[in-house]
Structures are given as structure tokens and as C-alpha cells.
Amino acid sequence: MKIIKIFCTILFILFIVSPAFAADISTYMVGTMKIVRIVDGVNGVPVDLLYDGNRDIINKLVPNGICPNLITSYVLDSKEGLMLIDSGFGDIEPGVMYDNFIAAGYNPDNVKIVLLTHLHGDHIGGLIKGNQKIFKNATIYVNDIELNFWKNRDNYRIVPEMMRYCFDAVDTLIRIYGPQIKTFKDGEQVVPWLTPINVAGHTAGHTMFELNYDGEKRFIWGDIIHCLDVQAKYPEVTVEVDTDREQAKLSRMRALELAADTDILVFGEHFTNPGAGKFYTLPEGGYRFVPVEPEQ
Ligand SMILES: [Zn+2]
Known part of the structure; x- marks a missing residue:
């Protein structure tokens, strides 16, 4: 079992490093x-690396063994800014986020606010390049429980x-951005049209964001689904990468309940392309995901 786990970990890391999506x-x-x-x-x-489900069904849904x-x-x-x-x-597993950000026509100096769903390396690494801050004029907001969790090495075990490398990644983030890092509490709005919603479990302070803009709603929900x-x-x-699997499951169910059978378009940080869609309740239980193509 241990050998399988090590093998899967290597496989997981290998799959991470394919920056094949320029532009x-x-x-x-x-x-x-x-x-x-x-x-x-x-x-x-x-x-x-998936748990708590029927193995045969999982294998049938993912025939090649890799989600x-x-x-x-x-x-x-x-209109309020970037x-x-x-x-x-970022530098943790070099990808093309920075190149794509520039290719999209944006200047990192113009980003005023960065919001983090949680402090895993695949969500924070891109704030730093070669030990320098990329978004030097931005305030970085993260849930207070999340930040305090990673600052405390007693949580290592x-x-x-x-995911234990993230303690070092968070230390680096704090060293480089220092007082530019601020915290919010559950439900506390950083801007009036964006509300953080607690979906802890994947990490201690994992948060999704509800955007309510010009009368329309969207969810950007981090790692609710891998x-x-x-x-x-x-x-x-x-x-495997959930800190508290039972709590992560309850949070996922809650998030799906909030999103399902509504007009809310959901964005997931790990969704495959096109990357956004809507959820509909299935009569036999669970949900159906219907992808929605981008406008541009
Ligand atoms: Zn992630």
C-alpha cells in the first residue's frame, strides 16, 4: 500500500509539470x-488517491486511472480595477500562468487585490518569481484561520x-509580501460585491468566493472538486490532499447544494476546459455538470 502511495505521489507530481497550455x-x-x-x-x-467511494465505479468513470x-x-x-x-x-512547478497573464494584456503592477482560496502551493506560488513579488502593489487577502494554520508548525502532522511543503511555501510568501498580506473572516466582504464562503476541509480555512455583480452571481470555488x-x-x-476528508466532503455537498439548479455559473480552479459550468441535481442522487463555453 505504502509503495503504491509513493508511486502515486510521484505520478501526481509528474502530471503537474506540463505547462502545455500557452495562451x-x-x-x-x-x-x-x-x-x-x-x-x-x-x-x-x-x-x-481518491477515497471514500466505490472503487469499481471510480475505475469505470476514469478508465485510464488519471483524473x-x-x-x-x-x-x-x-470598473473598480484589477x-x-x-x-x-509559479516557481514551485513552473507553468505558464505569468506568461498567460501578460498575454491577456495585463500588467501585474495594476493588480490591487489578490484573493486566495487557500494556501496550497498551486494557489500561491504564482505570486512570486525568482524570490521577488510579482504583484507589488496588491494587498493579498486570505481567510484568517487558513493563514494561522500554516504559520503554526505544530500542524505539520x-x-x-x-502537502507539507506548503509550510515552507507560506513562510516564503510571508517573507516576501510581509504586511501586504491581510486576513478576512468567514463572510467578511473585502469588496462589497464579493463574499467569502467557508468551505473548510480541503484545508483548515478553505474558502470559496461568491461574486454578485450587476445583479448576476458566480462562484469561484477553489478546490471543492479535484x-x-x-x-x-x-x-x-x-x-488524498484533503486535510480533513470528512469535513471536505460536507463542504463539497454544501457548495453543490448552493450551486445546483440555479443560474450560478461555477468556476473551479482544477476544472478541465472550458473551466466553468452549472450543476443539476440527478434524480438518483449526486449532480450532473454541464460545461459552459466562454464568451471569448
Ligand atoms: Zn489546488
């Missing part, structure tokens, strides 16, 4: 605001082995 940029609208989805690279979760997923982040381009949600891997092919239909399935 993979797409734009969705929410009212007059653009949500620009930027792909950092290709990822993949070996099915052996495809991507690493993405989002630029919010509105914001960024999550940032990809609680964290799944393959394997769309399995976890939409079977939300009880958890993944």
Missing part, C-alpha cells in the same frame, strides 16, 4: 465585469504528506 486564456462575463480564466498548467489525480485537471487562476477585470483569485504554481468526472456524481469521494 490558454478565456473570458466570461458577469454583468459588465470580465472574469478572465488563466491556465497555469496540466495536472492529474491518479484514482488511487484530468488543470491549474488555473482568475483575473477579475471591472483583482486576482489564486495564482497557480495533520497535513497530508504531499476530479469532476467522479465527484460531481459522487460528492462523498475525497482526495
